[in-house]
Structures are given as structure tokens and as C-alpha cells.
Amino acid sequence: MNTQLLDALADIIREKGISKEVVMEAIEAAIISAYKRNFGQAQNVRVDLNMETGTIRVFARKEVVEEVTDPRLQISLEEAQRIDPNYQSGDVVELEVTPRDFGRIAAQTAKQVVTQRVREAERSVIYAEFVDREEDIMTGIVQRIDPRFVYVSLGKTEGLLPASEQMPNETYKPHDRIKVYITKVEKTTKGPQIFVSRTHPGLLKRLFELEVPEIYDGTVEIKSIAREAGDRSKISVHSDNPEVDPVGACVGPKGQRVQAVVEELNGEKIDIVRWSADPVEFVANALSPAKVLRVIVNEEQKATTVIVPDYQLSLAIGKRGQNARLAAKLTNWKIDIKSESEARELGIDPYAQSSFLDPEETPINNENDSNQSFDLQDEKIE
Structure with a gap:
């Protein structure tokens, strides 16, 4: 085997990250196959390949028997003991049978198998890398x-x-x-x-992990994501640390963190809302930027009826129902939105016990509240 091929093998082992043992085993198996194909079928042979010198030796392995029935696989006890008197029946004798000019055939075979095995090994390496x-x-x-x-x-x-x-x-x-x-x-x-x-919603989550150190280190947790890719998404966030504002952490100074995510998503609007274990609070937050007067919860049906001011009805529902649809996905609660007038007609007091906000309070999406909507063209980002 020539030195150029040896050098090429060394380069492959180094560059492709394939172990030397894998390459050696592949070459030896291929050379054995080439020998059997060119110099005798059914031979039981072993190849000795020296990667340092490039020499190849082929040994026929024959079982010692009293009576030979297949000379390609067997050797008589008498003949074996002429080689070494210590041989007994059942032993295996190795006889060198390296053909003349076998190096050229072996080199061609080695080149073919290395190409094939390198391709297979590369595929395995890539699969192992990406499956994780x-x-x-x-x-x-x-x-x-x-x-x-x-x-x-x-x-x-x-x-x-x-x-x-x-x-x-x-x-x-x-x-x-x-x-x-x-x-x-x-x-x-x-x-x-x-x-x-x-x-995929997971893309949005990973982007926030890249931009928000508090999410990456676990101080802030993304609880749920609802996404209509390319148009609008909602995410709910929470922190067990009372000193950390989870929404503010995701927004970043002057909206820089969320703006970086929006840029990567080509202008997709993102609503960031505070998660709550209380469905009344969580559903009201999820309907941001709409103002919510009251949330009536039906736990058995996992459904809510939400009352909003008349002038906020279209905002709460959103364009083609998008805001309400995303809020329902985000919270995993059914949401039925009614205007203040509709509620009164049904005998529901919009400002009764389960109200989330007093009517005198400012809307959810005012500049002091943590539930906000962002996109690159939104002038609320300063």
C-alpha cells in the first residue's frame, strides 16, 4: 500500500473525527473480501495491515484435522506438525498467502472502502450530534x-x-x-x-432564552406560548423571586430584548403577559392589551366568561378573533367575551365580586402596567 494512501487515511482520521480502529477494521474487512474475490473463494483469511510501513500480509487460517476434506479450510495433522510439532487436532494454523502484486489490489480496495466507510461514519457522527x-x-x-x-x-x-x-x-x-x-x-x-x-413555538422560547439572561438561568420561566407565526404571539412568564419583574426582564431596557426577538421573527408582534395560578387574573392578563372588567370562571367546563367595556370589545376579540384565540391557547381556558352592555342584558353585573379591575382604574396596557404588546413598528417602544 503506498504512502500517499496512508497519508490520506491519517488525514481522514484526523479531520473527520473517525476513530483509527473503525478505519482499520473497515479496510481489513475490504481487503479480505478483495482477496477472496481475486484469489480464491471460501478462504478463511486474516489480514495484517501495518499503518506505519504500509505493508499488507495475508494469512490463511486452516484447522488442523486428521483427514482433510477441504484443503482451503483444513490442514492435515501431519503437515501441521512439520511446521510446528506442538500442533494438535482442532488447532488453527496460519500460513502466509500474500499474493505478488496484492498491494495494488489492496490499495484500490482500501480506497473504495475508506470512501464508503468515511461517508457512513460521517453520517453517524452528524446524526449523533444533531439528535441531541x-x-x-x-x-x-x-x-x-x-x-x-x-x-x-x-x-x-x-x-x-x-x-x-x-x-x-x-x-x-x-x-x-x-x-x-x-x-x-x-x-x-x-x-x-x-x-x-x-x-414552532419552541423557536420563540429559545429566542427569548438567548436574549434574556433571567430566562436562561431560570430566574424567569416561560409558562406557556401561543403563536400564530409571522403575525402575533403571546407568552406568559413568571418568577418565584418577588424582586424580579418577569415581564420587564423580557422587555429589557427600552424594549431592546423583545425588539431583538421581533427583528429575528421579521416583525411578528409579541404580547408578554404575567402568568398567574389564578385563572381570573391569568385570563385577564392574556387578553392584553384589552381592558377587562370581570372574569367569571366555570372550573368544571374549564371555561370563562369575560366582560369588557363596550369600546374594548373589538380590541379584546382582535382582528379575525386572533387576540381571544391566542389568549385561549395561552391559558388553556375557553374564553367567551361579552361587552358590558351584553352582560347587563343577560343580568350580569360587570363590576360584581369577581371583577379583575375597578372601572376607574387605567387600562391594562397603560405605560405603567407590565402587560404590553410590542412590534418593530409599535411606537410604544421608546
């Missing part, structure tokens, strides 16, 4: 686009961004740098397939 990164975020570069997928370079491999996981307000172009959420890693015959998403 499921539900994690990565930065990738758009490589190419077809009707089914956007192909995103993730370094050693490509991620597949299906059309269903692409944000409707985004247009992807080659060389665009984007952050993606790894949803699934599958092992296939063609190598690992890595599916990524731009619409």
Missing part, C-alpha cells in the same frame, strides 16, 4: 429553495425547512442567515434528515 439538538435552536444559511423545502446549511449538513414550517411573512433567498428550530432528526439510508421550523 432536537428542540434546540441553530443559525443556518439558506442554500437553495424548491417548492417543498428550503435547504438550510447547518455546518456539516443541511436542514430541511418544509413549506408548512415557513413563516408566511418571509421570503427566503440564498445566503440569508436565519435561526431555525430543530423539530426532528431521522436516520435514513441516505444519511440523517434534519427537519427545522420557523413557525
